[in-house]
Amino acid sequence: EPEVTQTPSHQVTQMGQEVILRCVPISNHLYFYWYRQILGQKVEFLVSFYNNEISEKSEIFDDQFSVERPDGSNFTLKIRSTKLEDSAMYFCASTRGDYNEQFFGPGTRLTVL
Amino acid sequence: AQSVTQPDIHITVSEGASLELRCNYSYGATPYLFWYVQSPGQGLQLLLKYFSGDTLVQGIKGFEAEFKRSQSSFNLRKPSVHWSDAAEYFCAVGLYSGGGADGLTFGKGTHLIIQP
Numbered sequence: 001e002p003e004v005t006q007t008p009s010h011q012v013t014q015m016g017q018e019v020i021l022r023c024v025p026i027s028n029h030l031y032f033y034w035y036r037q038i039l040g041q042k043v044e045f046l047v048s049f050y051n052n053e054i055s056e057k058s059e060i061f062d063d064q065f066s067v068e069r070p071d072g073s074n075f076t077l078k079i080r081s082t083k084l085e086d087s088a089m090y091f092c093a094s095t096r097g098d099y100n101e102q103f104f105g106p107g108t109r110l111t112v113l
Numbered sequence: 114a115q116s117v118t119q120p121d122i123h124i125t126v127s128e129g130a131s132l133e134l135r136c137n138y139s140y141g142a143t144p145y146l147f148w149y150v151q152s153p154g155q156g157l158q159l160l161l162k163y164f165s166g167d168t169l170v171q172g173i174k175g176f177e178a179e180f181k182r183s184q185s186s187f188n189l190r191k192p193s194v195h196w197s198d199a200a201e202y203f204c205a206v207g208l209y210s211g212g213g214a215d216g217l218t219f220g221k222g223t224h225l226i227i228q229p
Contacts, residue, residue: 033216043157043203045216056216091156102207102217104149106156 002026004105006092012111013082021077021108023092032075033093033102034067036060043091049075050097082112115140117204119220126194127228134189134223136204144206146187147217148178151201160202163187174198199227 005024013019025032034046047057049067066078075094079086089109093102116139126132138144145164149157161172168180178189187204201224205217 035216042221043205043217043219045218048216058216101147101159101162103159104157 004092004094004103006090006105006108008108009106010109010111012113015084015112016081019079019082019110021079021090021092021110023075023077023105024073025075025092025094026103027073028096029094029103030097031055031095032067032069033095034077035091035093035104036088037091037107038085038088046077079110082110084112086110087112115144115206115208115218117206117218117220119202119204119223121223122221123224123226125226125228128196129193132189132191132194132198132225134202134204134225136187136189136220137185138187138204138206139185140206140208142208143182144208146178146180147205147207148172148176148187148189149203149205149219150174151203151222153200157203160189194225194227196227196229199225201225 007022032049035043037043045058047061047067048055064080068076089107091107092105095102118137120135147162148160150160151157160176161170161178163170163180171177176191178187180187201222203222204220207217208215
């Protein structure tokens with residue numbers, strides 16, 4: 001069964017460093033998403049992406065964040081200058097576009113020191 | 114803005130007993146409703162979804178949920194829980210705007226503990 005994959009599973013970085021989180025969505029899906037979950041809290045929507053551009057973003061997704069689909073398979077989330085409060089689990093999701101059934105990846109745990 | 118409320122932070126149930134997890138939403142339009150489960154250290158797995166039609170929906174692992182428009186609720190039920198059901202359960206809502214690009218709004222989750 002096709003699934004969303006994410007790499008790395010755990011990323012540790014120093015405050016102020018740039019990180020790139022990678023995702024490979026399900027191959028025939030058209031809409032891609034990033035969510036984050038701070039430890040012990042709810043899952044929060046960051047951004048959605050369709051047709052090579054951002055469709056929707058939350059107030060969390062400020063200028064420090066960017067997304068890209070550099071090729072036909074990868075979908076990346078970049079954080080330009082990480083802060084301690086960026087420490088969270090980051091989930092990628094994708095959908096074909098009908099009825100918003102989103103399939104989630106296993107997540108990348110980002111730890112900012 | 115839409116919101117999702119899961120009023121129970123923790124629920125403890127004996128193995129073999131029935132389960133009901135509550136979810137209420139606040140939304141201007143008819144939402145699309147989901148229940149996801151998250152085991153420790155794992156990602157989110159879709160249990161079931163409601164888009165339209167029959168308000169009682171069946172999902173995986175023996176779960177079901179009932180959409181009640183009048184109560185703005187989408188409660189998750191299981192007639193007999195197993196120890197492997199211990200996990201975090203998230204209710205989520207989305208708005209289908211015809212493009213499929215809408216982000217989901219999640220509740221804070223309910224932590225289910227199974228007693229032997």
